Amino acid sequence: MEDGQEVKVTQNIPIAEQSPLAAESQRSQRVRRRPAWMHDYEVAGIDQSEDPLTHFALFSDCDPTSFEVAVTEPKWRKVMDAEIAAIEINDTWELCDLPNGQKTIGVKWVYKTKLKENGEIDKHKARLVAKGYMQEFGIDYKEVFAPVARHDTIRLVIAMAAQNSWPIFQLDVKSAFLHGDLKEEVFIDQPPGYEKIGNEHKVYKLKKALYGLKQAPRAWYNRIKTYFLKEGFQKCPHEYTLFIKIEDGGKMFIVCLYVDDLIYTGSNTVMFESFKKSMMAEFEMSDLGMMHYFLGIEVLQSSAGIFISQKKYVGEILDKFQMKDCNPVNTPSEFGLKLNKDEGGNKVNSTLYKQIVGSLMYLTTRPDIMHAVSVISRYMECPIEIHLLAAKRILRYLQGTKEFGLFFKKGEKSDFFGFTDSDYTGDTDDRKSTSGYVFMLGTGAVSWSSKKQPIVTLSTTEAEFVAATACACQAIWIKKILEELHFKEDGPTLIYCDNTFQKLRELLGVCSRAALKEDFADD
Known part of the structure; x- marks a missing residue:
């Protein structure tokens, strides 16, 4: 925070006295009618005569959807303070008057509870996000593309590490997008709850990128790429997020980047420590130690080799689609079954069907279901009962194969x-x-x-x-x-x-x- 500047919280009562249901009393009590297009649907409504407290317990563990709700809970207030502090320390913006002819971009708070691979709470995160949909092409931004590592590349790095008996480590860049330098002039409103007292009419001019800006991913990639090249790495011309460094004696060091998460491996442990110290001096980092959970993939490194799987994610899929107690089958698709559009079939909920297909596509360690998923993905526009049964069969197959994954044997x-x-x-x-x-x-x-x-x-x-x-x-x-x-x-x-x-x-x-x-x- 700037010296001598006071920050006000846009609340009129102490945090301890606020109630998560305070917003309820401000809502209109008008009875809302069901839209005409929903008349053919069965809707599970809530009796408005019931006390709201009877339903609040159902949502007490959900992430807040607005600043007004989040500010009532100390755990969220704490992480919001940390986010603002990170922005200030990084010199991301400067307070100024809005120039004539310029428009500001709004901002909002986004909240997320991060979980560990075993489902336990890891940490709470609050992110100040720019409303990028308000940006105009050619004025607020020009180029937006930023590469990320393909899953094929990640598996190649894991296989190479296993072959050479190299350990794989993992780092996470905190507030990564705040490090990207902006080329355009972008002005944003002051964040809710952190307006400068006496300067409420002023705005922030961004020096660096902010989450939500269309050019933020590209700005961050250019920043981290410049750093790697300065440190002697070579960018792979066929995979822009793969950086390789060769030192005297043929010592190799490999870094694979996926936005703000990165894994690294190599033939020399001295290079590991040197790289980690250099990264932590340049950026604020979280040292996650040995690679164990990356992009939803569970990684087990042992003396025998490296095993990757998605047991936790499979369990989440089965639970989401109410299939956790289903009977398993031995194959992902029925032998000899030929699916087709069959416009005369009974239609099913297309949203549910698309959710199942989309969820299955994130199983990036299961080549055994790739063909079955490819086939059912052809009917997302207008699925019928037989298509849904085929999708559920894949879920039943996963029920009996949760432990399946890929094993890369070491040393051979x-x-x-x-x-x-x-x-x-x-x-x-x-x-x-x-x-x-x-x-x-x-x-x-x-x-x-x-x-x-x-x-x-x-x-x-x-x-x-x-x-x-x-x-x-x-x-x-x-x-x-x-x-x-x-x-x-x-x-x-x-x-x-x-x-x-x-x-x-x-x-x-x-x-x-x-x-x-x-x-x-x-x-």
């Missing part, structure tokens, strides 16, 4: 190889085929995909060519990453495929587009 030479296959006209609605591939590095899968092909193929031969081409493209990208990581591979990458079509191509011939894909895959 890792070969990089892949598998690819396709069906033929598997989608009965548009007669398109599906391509699938999976790549292994040592004992664990590092990249996989199952996607419907963009064209209608005229034969099984052409469908196989399309699948092999997609697989070859991914293999080229992964090999480029592995080369940057100094992974030595003798000879070309081995890809296993159904080569029956090779025996028939001279007899049947192939069309020109298939021939091109054949030549590419062969190369």
